[in-house]
Amino acid sequence: MSGPETLHYQTGFGNEHETEAAQGALPQGRFNPQKAPYGLYAEQFSSTAFTAPRHLNRRTWTYRIRPSVVMGDYEPYRTEQPGLICTGPLHDSPPPPNSLRWDPFPIPEEPQDFIDGWITLAVNGDARLQVGIGVHIYCANSNMDQRFFYNADGELLIVPQQGALLALTEMGRLYVTPGEILVIPRGVKFQIELPEGTARGYICENYGAPLELPERGPVGANGFANNRDFCYPTAWYEDKDGSFLLVTKFAGVLYQATLEHSPLDVVAWVGNSAPYKYDLARFNTINTVSYDHPDPSIFTVLTSPSDRPGTANLDFVIFPPRWMVAEDTFRPPWFHRNVMSECMGLIQGVYDAKEAGFEPGGLSVHNCMSPHGPEAEVFEKASAAVLAPERYKNSLAFMFESRYMLATTPFGLGALKRQKDYVTCWKGLKKHFSLPPQGA
Structure with a gap:
């Protein structure tokens, strides 16, 4: 061989x-x-x-x-x-419209x-x-x-x-x-x-x-x-x-x-x-050196264009080892809804937005306009983190992203490896809203 x-x-x-x-x-x-x-x-x-x-x-x-x-x-x-x-x-x-995730x-x-x-x-x-x-x-x-x-x-x-x-x-x-x-x-x-x-x-x-x-x-x-x-x-x-x-x-x-x-x-x-x-590992990662979280399009390795300019039939996007140095910035992916449907996999390590439940070999689907983002514990941790330069290492995740909605197969919906409680990873998100007292 x-x-x-x-x-x-x-x-x-x-x-x-x-x-x-x-x-x-x-x-x-x-x-x-x-x-x-x-x-x-x-x-x-x-x-x-x-x-x-x-x-x-x-x-x-x-x-x-x-x-x-x-x-x-x-x-x-x-x-x-x-x-x-x-x-x-x-x-x-x-x-x-539901967010879905499977164990390996x-x-x-x-x-x-x-x-x-x-x-x-x-x-x-x-x-x-x-x-x-x-x-x-x-x-x-x-x-x-x-x-x-x-x-x-x-x-x-x-x-x-x-x-x-x-x-x-x-x-x-x-x-x-x-x-x-x-x-x-x-x-x-x-x-x-x-x-x-x-x-x-x-x-x-x-x-x-x-x-x-x-x-x-x-x-x-x-x-x-x-x-x-x-x-x-x-x-x-x-x-x-x-x-x-x-x-x-x-x-x-x-x-x-x-x-x-x-x-x-x-x-x-x-x-x-x-x-x-x-x-x-040969992908030359581009990232921010000032503030804010750039769109994941900066991590696109390959693309299959559609008939609508700028909107792909398929984008293959990776989240490789890299430095994060942005100031005054929430560094994991923020909560978002968008026109593209996302299918994520993990090759090795821990994905920064999902530190529990998303294992190497697992898969998730977030369809277009369905809200998703970091789990509750990741949100709390990232919101309070000391923002020194940080090396994201030993982690490699990827995304198949498409302009078309993803239908889940009957086998996928009924599979024992499907996490029926996936949505609960956001249940711990707390209300933090408060206004200062009038006249303060």
Whole structure:
């Protein structure tokens, strides 16, 4: 099993990468020659429309041992856990105004790989219209082995919380640990191995426009996530015959098809649509050095824009280790209501607004215009704190934020891990209002 020391990466977000696992496998001068080298097949993979603007257009030419059409017909996928993977829209489950939170889900005792370990907790939008997101967790204890997967409904943003992942993809291999993220474009075939035996984490399924780096605006040329820190795989392939299964998620339904060869048979590729990973520790945090609590948009790593400027289909926001130095300022997130719906997870440590009840591996949902903020004890503590420079360390939280309301799945609403008493964390907030005596 490959570890990080055996893998090599190309860097640069959205760059035109080219790589070959056999010297001379990549055609020179023409993407689609009459005969590709070594008897390979040329196959273009496009994750945006052919006519998308040049700076948004994403496509990759692959040179593979067999074209993807060499496969059996799809039939419904059979799983022992039907109904745990859901896709927007959920017509029978209206978005709730209540704040929701779940404890971490346990690693299963029975064998369960990355795909069967998916559990959907919330969705919005409509995958068929390519709008919105799905929020899932995964809990797994076995490799995918003879099975492969691709998602036709959306791009996958995978956030490991416990246990490393080795992603074997059509474009190569990526080793991803907690504190890093993995993004797999819509339609890319892959297989997940578990180098540490078990794994748990989060998945945001992006039905909308592919994730991109947010504009920096007045921040200027530096800050936030830098292009150079995104890692893409180098070409690697399997020339393997046997009995394999390809599982796909298409319009919210799981299907399976038989293969007589591994689909990870791309010997060379060139393009800008490929899986990538990013180490969240490389994010250049911007913060206030005077007063007030800035909006969380300053922590946006990646964004999927919507048709309304400045309002995202999906923002991926992190709250990493950082210095807090603001004067005369309530430092945790203030109480707020806003137009975006928020789904929060915790990778490690303690989140500053929720010091109790929000554990690594847990998840919360606060829909648009629903009030939320620090729990009662955090409010009292932060209101009386001595405001010296403070290092927030050993904590890493994140947020999937969307302009569309999140509907909770029936499983999520009824799950034993759902905290039915979550709202009580604000019950201890006291009335402090008082006016000075008249004439004082």
